[in-house]
Amino acid sequence: MGTKGDNNRTRIVEAADQLFYKRGYNQTSFSDIAEMTGIPRGNFYYYFKTKDDILAAVVDARVKQYQQVLQQCDSMTDDPRERLLAFADMLDSSKNSILEAGCPVGSLCSELAKDTEALQSKSREVFEIIREWMGKQFSALGYDDADDRAMDLLARMQGVSVISCAFKDNDFLQRSLDGVRTWINSLASS
Amino acid sequence: MGTKGDNNRTRIVEAADQLFYKRGYNQTSFSDIAEMTGIPRGNFYYYFKTKDDILAAVVDARVKQYQQVLQQCDSMTDDPRERLLAFADMLDSSKNSILEAGCPVGSLCSELAKDTEALQSKSREVFEIIREWMGKQFSALGYDDADDRAMDLLARMQGVSVISCAFKDNDFLQRSLDGVRTWINSLASS
DNA sequence: GTCTATAGCCGGATAGAC
DNA sequence: GTCTATCCGGCTATAGAC
Numbered sequence: 001m002g003t004k005g006d007n008n009r010t011r012i013v014e015a016a017d018q019l020f021y022k023r024g025y026n027q028t029s030f031s032d033i034a035e036m037t038g039i040p041r042g043n044f045y046y047y048f049k050t051k052d053d054i055l056a057a058v059v060d061a062r063v064k065q066y067q068q069v070l071q072q073c074d075s076m077t078d079d080p081r082e083r084l085l086a087f088a089d090m091l092d093s094s095k096n097s098i099l100e101a102g103c104p105v106g107s108l109c110s111e112l113a114k115d116t117e118a119l120q121s122k123s124r125e126v127f128e129i130i131r132e133w134m135g136k137q138f139s140a141l142g143y144d145d146a147d148d149r150a151m152d153l154l155a156r157m158q159g160v161s162v163i164s165c166a167f168k169d170n171d172f173l174q175r176s177l178d179g180v181r182t183w184i185n186s187l188a189s190s
Numbered sequence: 191m192g193t194k195g196d197n198n199r200t201r202i203v204e205a206a207d208q209l210f211y212k213r214g215y216n217q218t219s220f221s222d223i224a225e226m227t228g229i230p231r232g233n234f235y236y237y238f239k240t241k242d243d244i245l246a247a248v249v250d251a252r253v254k255q256y257q258q259v260l261q262q263c264d265s266m267t268d269d270p271r272e273r274l275l276a277f278a279d280m281l282d283s284s285k286n287s288i289l290e291a292g293c294p295v296g297s298l299c300s301e302l303a304k305d306t307e308a309l310q311s312k313s314r315e316v317f318e319i320i321r322e323w324m325g326k327q328f329s330a331l332g333y334d335d336a337d338d339r340a341m342d343l344l345a346r347m348q349g350v351s352v353i354s355c356a357f358k359d360n361d362f363l364q365r366s367l368d369g370v371r372t373w374i375n376s377l378a379s380s
Numbered sequence: 381g382t383c384t385a386t387a388g389c390c391g392g393a394t395a396g397a398c
Numbered sequence: 399g400t401c402t403a404t405c406c407g408g409c410t411a412t413a414g415a416c
Contacts, residue, residue: 040384
């Protein structure tokens with residue numbers, strides 16, 4: 001904390017975060033991260049024991065990032081419907097990235113589903129944050145199947161990401177995001 | 191055609207098909223395929239120039255496989271609604287695989303979205319077959335936005351695959367497949 | 381804390397005997 | 399057509415100087 005090394009550590013995690021998203025975890029090498037940060041490969045092992053440890057740090061960073069985003073949605077309004085809409089609005093600004101590389105959360109989980117169980121459960125943590133938050137909103141709206149609704153909404157968004165990315169279809173992505181917003185707006189207030 | 195080598199070629203493609211699904215394309219090595227088939231690594235280059243060529247052969251095989259499946263759905267009934275239901279029913283038998291490794295079509299596209307454009311467009315071919323077929327069914331039901339409907343249905347199924355696999359949630363998968371069937375049943379007949 | 385050098389392994393791809 | 403031996407490069411990870 002506060003030492004010089006924390007800067008390097010943070011820079012490694014931030015570069016790895018981007019690269020894991022755009023190229024995938026397995027296809028990202030230490031050399032890639034070294035090139036992006038200017039920090040030599042061998043130095044990484046001062047901060048992380050293994051590549052898996054870097055992934056864990058990236059997931060931790062993403063969890064914190066999403067917690068902040070969701071907190072921001074909470075702070076905007078007390079209406080759960082508008083909170084969900086605020087979250088959907090934030091996705092709008094990620095459209096280009098989604099078309100290029102899919103959803104950062106979903107694509108990582110999908111990739112690591114074919115890897116060790118340890119990496120799978122680690123990558124799942126980001127989804128769990130969002131799922132829990134969505135569940136709270138549906139719960140506040142009076143749904144007694146709030147968690148099921150959260151899963152449905154998560155799945156809907158993931159499907160849109162996968163298909164719009166696979167077909168590189170910007171129109172479909174736009175139309176689907178609008179559809180999600182319309183659906184949220186139409187939610188009964190318990 | 192008909193020569194001895196076609197057997198080996200087919201066995202390589204079939205093994206690669208499974209491995210690309212369960213481990214991913216990038217994480218599958220020639221050694222893995224060699225081990226599964228008993229065919230030595232070096233021999234592969236008699237049948238394929240590069241690893242990418244093996245992927246192309248795998249995609250071609252999957253396209254043919256899905257064409258047969260869809261043809262089978264067509265042959266069962268003339269009612270487009272029932273054809274779509276028949277397709278959804280076939281997914282039911284893949285539940286265990288989906289929980290383990292996601293949708294074979296979607297997960298391959300998601301992985302290769304982070305690779306070269308050549309691999310991306312190749313992997314997309316399987317989706318295109320299904321999309322076109324779904325579009326035909328919606329068209330026959332009288333929808334003038336048949337292709338949009340096909341994309342929506344594709345996305346819905348993909349979302350279910352990604353989320354049920356990420357959370358290893360069999361109940362969600364079952365519930366969502368039932369939901370898809372209910373939705374198909376409720377489709378207006380033009 | 382930072383960096384260089386390198387070990388050790390495994391990847392895709394090739395050459396050439398049979 | 400089939401198989402063995404091997405090249406070359408990139409990978410993660412380590413050792414040790416500074």
